[in-house]
Amino acid sequence: xPFFDRDGLQFHYRDEGEGLPFVFQHGLGNxxxxxxxxxxxxxxxxxxxxxxxxxxxxxxxxxxKKVAMAVYADDLVALVxxxxxxxxxxxxxxxxxxxxxxxxxxYPRRVxxxxxxxxxxxxxxxxxxxxxxxxxxQHILRHGAxxxxxxxRRTAEFQELEQEAPAVARSVARLFEDPRAEECIVRLExxxxxxxxxxxxxxxxxxxxxxxxxxxxxxIHPWEFAQVLARGIPEAELVEVTPKSWSExxxxxxxxxxxxxxxxxxFSLTPG
Numbered sequence: 001x002p003f004f005d006r007d008g009l010q011f012h013y014r015d016e017g018e019g020l021p022f023v024f025q026h027g028l029g030n031x032x033x034x035x036x037x038x039x040x041x042x043x044x045x046x047x048x049x050x051x052x053x054x055x056x057x058x059x060x061x062x063x064x065k066k067v068a069m070a071v072y073a074d075d076l077v078a079l080v081x082x083x084x085x086x087x088x089x090x091x092x093x094x095x096x097x098x099x100x101x102x103x104x105x106x107y108p109r110r111v112x113x114x115x116x117x118x119x120x121x122x123x124x125x126x127x128x129x130x131x132x133x134x135x136x137x138q139h140i141l142r143h144g145a146x147x148x149x150x151x152x153r154r155t156a157e158f159q160e161l162e163q164e165a166p167a168v169a170r171s172v173a174r175l176f177e178d179p180r181a182e183e184c185i186v187r188l189e190x191x192x193x194x195x196x197x198x199x200x201x202x203x204x205x206x207x208x209x210x211x212x213x214x215x216x217x218x219x220i221h222p223w224e225f226a227q228v229l230a231r232g233i234p235e236a237e238l239v240e241v242t243p244k245s246w247s248e249x250x251x252x253x254x255x256x257x258x259x260x261x262x263x264x265x266x267f268s269l270t271p272g
Contacts, residue, residue, distance in 0.1 A: 001057060004082045006075065007066070012057035013050045013079055017041035020267050021088035023048045023076060024115070025096030028133060028191055029175040031056030035093060038117070038252055042260055044269025048088070050079050052099070054184040064186040069095075069194045073102040077110055089267070091115025091211075091259075094221060098196040101229075104206055105197055113266060114210040114236075115259060118221035119229055123200040129220050130192045132157065136175050137188035149176035165218055167244035172220075203232040209266040210236035213258055215243040215251070237262065 003010045014032050022045055026034040032049040033056075041047035051058040052072045061067075076099060080088055087110045092100040097116040104111045120130050135157060139148035152158050153173070162169035175181065175188065197203075210233045214226025223240070230238035241254035263269055 003057075004079065006078050007062060008060075009053065009062050010059055011050060011075060011079065013048065015046070015048050015083065017043075017046045019044035019046050019269055020112075020263060021046045021048060021080075021083075021085050022115075022263075023050070023080065023088045023090050023100075025049060025052070025072075025076065025090075025092030025099050026055065027092070027094035027096055027120075028187065029055070029178060030093075030171075035096065038093065038255055039259055040256065042263075042269070045263060048079070048083065050076055052076075054180070054187040061184055061186070064190070067186050067190045069098055069102050069191065069196055070106070072099045073106060076103055077107050080110060086110070087112045089113035089115065089263075091117065093117045094120045095191060097121075098194075101203075102196040104208065105202055108205070108207070111208055113208050113262075114206065114233070115213075115262065116211070116226070116229060117213045117255060118215065118218065119212070119225045120221050121195055122225055122228060123195055123197050123202075125193045125195045129222055129225075132161070132172060132220065133175075133188045133192045136172065137185055140176065140181055140185055140188070145176045145178075145181040149173060152176070161219065165220075165243070165245040167248055168218055168220055200228075200232050203229070204234060206233050206236075209262070211258065211262040212236050212238050213241050213255060214238070215241045217243040217245055 024035040035049045090100040097119040098121040139152045212230040216223045230236045239258045242250040244251045
């Protein structure tokens with residue numbers, strides 16, 4: 001597995017394919033495999049992804065105060081540097097979308113394009129839709145990961161989510177099952193209270209091709225957030241995808257097709 005050293009940590013990443021570099025970031029509590037399972041690089045695309053601090057095989061946790069979106073974006077750009085790339089298309093899922101947005105705002109010369117999949121943050125910390133992550137953290141702290149999951153399954157909050165969006169409920173339950181759930185609890189404590197930026201008027205400065213993907217029936221990743229981002233980023237394209245809770249297979253197919261079409265429309269896809 002490839003690693004690079006930074007700030008006293010060994011960062012794990014994946015790098016597959018040849019052509020247009022696309023750094024695609026995972027969501028909160030997931031790892032790089034989430035991004036690679038959702039999007040497979042077609043000919044002409046080089047897919048790159050990083051396990052951010054407190055996730056996957058990136059170790060140790062390091063300074064808990066650096067579990068923050070801006071630092072995650074800094075680490076992402078450090079990976080681009082490590083690979084000898086001048087710039088890349090940057091994207092992500094949920095929290096990964098927030099990191100990509102932060103990178104596009106703070107490192108505009110390093111970003112060729114932007115892909116935001118199921119965004120969960122706009123310009124304010126702790127939006128109502130991500131408060132569930134803080135509640136998961138509280139259950140792990142009080143009961144431990146195993147007992148915490150048993151307790152959380154009994155809450156009205158989880159049962160309502162399971163009824164409304166079962167696939168999303170399963171992903172929340174997996175937060176308890178992560179082998180590093182207790183070691184890296186800080187990620188669930190700090191990231192919900194963070195934001196990719198603090199003024200959505202900043203989005204007007206984004207001048208690269210942008211794709212925003214969202215779906216309905218997903219209380220953690222509201223369709224309205226995707227709409228707001230697409231309206232606020234100049235000439236952003238908005239594509240509605242099948243909700244994971246309706247069909248995970250169709251959802252994945254929709255995301256794959258939309259990103260491929262976006263790349264073919266805006267970039268020259270030449271392998272090597």
